[in-house]
Amino acid sequence: MKKLLTIAGSDSSGGAGIQADLKTFAALGTYGMSAICALTAQNTQGVTMVVNTPEEMVEAQLDAIYSDIPPDGVKTGMLSTSGITKTVASYLEKHLASPLVVDPVMVATTGAVLLEKDAIEAYKTKLIPLATLITPNIPEAEVLSGMEIHSADDMRAAAKKLSLLGCQAVLVKGGHRVEDAMDILYDGSDFHVYKGERIETDNTHGTGCTLSSALAVMLARGLSIADAVTGAKKYISGAIKRGAADSVGHGNGPVHHFWFYEDKWGDME
Ligand SMILES: Nc1ncnc2c1ncn2[C@@H]1O[C@H](COP(=O)(O)OP(=O)(O)OP(=O)(O)O)[C@@H](O)[C@H]1O
Numbered sequence: 001m002k003k004l005l006t007i008a009g010s011d012s013s014g015g016a017g018i019q020a021d022l023k024t025f026a027a028l029g030t031y032g033m034s035a036i037c038a039l040t041a042q043n044t045q046g047v048t049m050v051v052n053t054p055e056e057m058v059e060a061q062l063d064a065i066y067s068d069i070p071p072d073g074v075k076t077g078m079l080s081t082s083g084i085t086k087t088v089a090s091y092l093e094k095h096l097a098s099p100l101v102v103d104p105v106m107v108a109t110t111g112a113v114l115l116e117k118d119a120i121e122a123y124k125t126k127l128i129p130l131a132t133l134i135t136p137n138i139p140e141a142e143v144l145s146g147m148e149i150h151s152a153d154d155m156r157a158a159a160k161k162l163s164l165l166g167c168q169a170v171l172v173k174g175g176h177r178v179e180d181a182m183d184i185l186y187d188g189s190d191f192h193v194y195k196g197e198r199i200e201t202d203n204t205h206g207t208g209c210t211l212s213s214a215l216a217v218m219l220a221r222g223l224s225i226a227d228a229v230t231g232a233k234k235y236i237s238g239a240i241k242r243g244a245a246d247s248v249g250h251g252n253g254p255v256h257h258f259w260f261y262e263d264k265w266g267d268m269e
């Protein structure tokens, strides 16, 4: 059994962050672990409070995990501050022995800022160079690359530019493009285009967290980066479709993970 680690923030409403990551790990048949970098008081309508984890505690969680259960795959999500981003990067620089997916979480679907501005530099110089794959959405790719993205060609150019930061591959996610759900991967030598049917729904809370967790699982299982994206895209598309059919909360509802085993166990009402 593969062991997966998420280094991210907690979402009290269970739709994004650590909670989405652990649900994804479980649905995909792996053992999930977490290092919590921030607590958010959050629901489908917004974030009302954030408390950052002390950096020593972030490191203590990572030490507890790595000294006993070294993970086969790791993902990072909401790291909240420059200090936490640096702490995570310097720990991983010494101990990482598996694929790493960096989801550069900056702003929640509901609009709340989840990363302090001065952490961008630490992402670019310390964390991203360690990554197997980074998964910015379009606004995140714009901030990290310093260029505007209006078209598929712009997505390609940004992906190539971001790969120069030293990561192995870049997936620019097109969930924020109005007309489709097309993602573009640059794997260091080639571009791969992943076209998804756009599902009409506001229930997209946790899509990025879920996708990056599924990617970490696929990479831990030894898939190539291009095949890992195919597998993870299938997983997130199913989860969005199921979330669209069964709303939770009064705002941007979450995606649902049980679609993956619902066929086997039947209706779980
Ligand atoms: N309405 C949709 N229909 C189909 N696929 C979608 C939809 N919205 C997002 N996706 C897909 O979900 C994945 C996550 O993309 P997205 O751009 O939403 O990431 P994100 O903004 O980081 O997510 P988050 O909402 O967690 O911040 C991508 O593969 C994207 O193509």
Ligand SMILES: Cc1ncc(COP(=O)(O)O)c(N)n1
Pocket: 008, 009, 010, 011, 016, 017, 018, 040, 042, 077, 078, 105, 107, 108, 109, 110, 114, 204, 205, 206, 207, 208, 209
């Ligand atoms: C703790 C945490 N991590 C990540 C997200 C981003 O997810 P989304 O953009 O879907 O709100 C979030 N809202 N909360």
